[in-house]
Amino acid sequence: MDMAETEEHGVDAILANGKPRKVGIAGLGLIGGSFAKSYSEAGCTVYGWNRTESTLAAAINERSVSAKLDETNIGECDCILVALYPQVTIDWVTQMAPYIEPGTLVIDCGGVKRVICEPLFELAEQHGFVFMGGHPMAGTQYSGFRYAKFDLYAGEPFVLVPPAIYDPRIIQAAELALAPCGFGTFSVTTPEKHDELIAYTSQLAHVVSSAFIKSPTALKHRGFSAGSYKDLTRVAEMNAAMWTELFLDNADNLTTEIDRVICELERYRDAITDGDSEHLQELLQAGTDAKAKADGRWPDRSRSS
Template sequence: DEVLSEDNIGECDALLIAINPKDTVEFLNSHAQMISRKTLVIDCCGTKRTVCAEGSRLAEKYGFTFVGGHPMAGTHKSGFSNSSGDMFIGAPMVLVPPVFDDIQLLDRVKKVLDPLGFGFLHVMTAEKHDSVVAFTSQLAHVVSNAYIKSPTAREHKGASAGSYKDLTRVAWLDPGMWADLFICNRDNLLRELDTIIASLGQYRDALEAEDFPALRELLREGKKAKEEVDGP
């Protein structure tokens, strides 16, 4: 094994890029001419539209193969010291291929990723990916980060349990990386923020009015939605 450099990048059969979206675009633009036509390039960014558009453009220009990717696994801690050899075992891997009917390409990608132990590969468009992760991941990080800013958080010890831990875990994040992800996907994230702000307003209005039936119905609707989405 060698450290990747401009001298040996052209020898790679596969190249996985796991850096921020903005840095990935810069890396691809500065190294595309050095990448061999035999190389399969897979990015691992948390947003796909901008990266996939640029990756596909450069792949067509220089002749290598580019596939967008997003491993749906991780922890709230970052850096090599927090890496784990079994992090991806059983986890889903989202793929955004240039075309959706190239079975040989998907088989090639599968063979490259097999050693990582992903549970399954989920193929979708860049647009669909960014729309979904705005809710499943990015909104959760915003809510967690905002929630922990309550002055009451300093008084939680001895009076908190699983709910507090679950909701605050991802508040411990990499500010630069997540700011980049949020801005790259701002249209979808703004939509999800507007939705949850409007929903929270309904709960607040019911509380302020001491409207027990309205509050109970809001809670019932939320419970029903959870059951429909994930089961009881």
């Protein structure tokens, strides 16, 4: 290896080597823990940080993490993934910024982007590292390192949120840096568009699931429930503290989506109350058509009708 190669770091090193040599991961819950397991499985050196020391000890004990991520070794990392709550993400990156080497690729993995990206784009520019918002579109209804899996991200989408003006190489570097995790697709968007879409695809689903399971009838579901019940209630058991912060950080988009659902539910309720079979059938058919259109099957359905 020549001198130029030994001096490469961060984005340049990732592009040269095809993957990061050393990875830092802040937050070792389901998301961060799964990243740690993926990278260690791929042969990368992984440094980890977690608020709860016992979780970090468990990750080191099972060799998903090589050592604690701190001020003494964060400068060695080509890529740093931050899987913390939004405000903790901002605070942690701000605290560690003076120790992050210029050119290092830092990606947050939180569920909202506007509140995180605005201050950290500016911070990264001040310190010379590359910050990019990110969102792995994968997970389970469970949280914590105990549920982390090395293949959690296999075939799943990842959303990249770069600064408004950026070097296209950082997108390539991010995809290479994340390649050991096995993501299936990557998309690039803005913080505003991310939060608008995620309010519908993720946050609204959690709100509806949480509201649905509160019916007293839920206590009597055994023997009378199947796939539809399981699908609608799967995410009702959630990390309340984390989702509260995510919902409030995206309140404008989320309340818009909640209002739309309330409006639709009122239409169904009125049609059923009025015994209006024609209108009820129209509403149900409109839902069927909307599902087909959302899945990209609208042209086929149009031809067959």
